[in-house]
Amino acid sequence: MLSVSPLTGPKDEVHEKESEKPPFSAVGVDDFSFDDIDFDDLFVGIDDGDVLPDLEVDSEMFAELSAAGSDVNLSSCSSVEREDKDEKREEGDRREEKREGSVSRSEESPVTKTNSASSDSNIGRKPATAQTKGLSQGKRKVKVDWTPELHRRFVQAVEQLGVDKAVPSRILELMGIDCLTRHNIASHLQKYRSHRKHLLAREAEAVNWTQRRHVYGGSGGGGKRNMAPWIPPTIGFPPPTPLHPFRPLHVWGHPTVDHSLIHVWPKHLVHSPSPPPPPPPTWVPPPPPPPPPADPSYWHPPHQRGSKDGWVPNILTQGTPCFPQPLTTMKFSAPLVPGIPPHALYKPDNSIAIPSPHMDSHLQFDSHPSKETVDAAVGDVLAKPWQPLPLGLKPPSMDSVLVELQRQGVPKVPSFCA
């Protein structure tokens, strides 16, 4: 660990503002480089808002070290600096740094205000201000609990300012919450922006993907029919995504979602009598030409069968109008877009095809998934819990869940209640 020496010398100016200095105050300026310091460790015990002498020290050190640009969010030092010019400069820098993508909390501390030569004096003053906020900032990352409500306010503030222009200090002002430091906001903002970008990119991708499904739908779906031997059971789907609009989310998680979904298909496929497979290849090729009109049975909307809600949308995916002929065979199941969960929720009333490519993805969703599909999905998870998570969301912290459960009166979690 670094040797800690009481602040002295240049730090005096800083200290005059500070009423207290933690005994262990910051490490000697010269002893280390910020990168080596894990401030969290140093301050782990310090949770009070007012113990921030470290801040000062850091600031001092930053100023002195003028560390090479570590792309860290400016720590509380910056938040502290309410000085106009500094603030602007800091925020500008901070924004840039944030964009570089490092949000790591541990980086907060060794903020290097390389940019401001004159920041020394400011830095000195800042910690004082920061401390008055009542929350420790700077190196110490006080854990901010971003509740949905808090986050909502945050988002509101950001939207108000404009996502790109939103500056943590302004956000803080708009939110008007004492317990937040600019730093907290800054790091949260960074995360928020980065996620937004991801979501938007993925949505765009999802739209593309749904359009591409037309192409793949035929080729991929065919494999599922048992009656179509010529159809390779391979699933040559476009990026495996159980959901369309949600395709982006899928990226967060595992790419193998489709496998589980695929398993489900055969069930559906099996029970339909297999009429001689018409030349499916005709519609396999990307631009699905109208499905063999000669074989209306192909396109008979599966809703006749009732259980295969999901199939219908696929037909539509083909871009061909659904042939209303009430043929019972559901050959057309084959064209199901592989990426679509078989339990796609679309329940067409009739043989109404909605050829709009854009609608495909939406057709997949129903406001109320059918019981069977939900049951199938649940059963799948229960049976194979080892499978990767379809969305790959960050799992909740075990402690917080357990605590919450205790609060709700659930003494303990059953081991497996399926």
Place this chain on the structure above:
Amino acid sequence: MGDSSASYIHLVHHLIEKCLLFHMTKEECMEALSKHAKIDPVITSTVWKELEKENKEFFEAYSLRREERMSEMETRERILKLLSESAGEDTDNKRK
């Protein structure tokens, strides 16, 4: 016990994600899991909330998209009804 709790919670997490694929709401999810997997809705709700905390942006986007989708679904269903009423055999009756 911690282990089984952890794996149970992981299970619930997994199930919730499945429900998210269906664009279900938290309530729908609680009901579904209770019905199909006999999971106490309280637990579902708790895990859901925790997931929401951890994945705030996701859930925000999720609810936004859900709303969009709902309205789109309604529109679509209305159109479908119209189409079906008109016998549906009109292939030209495509919705753009």
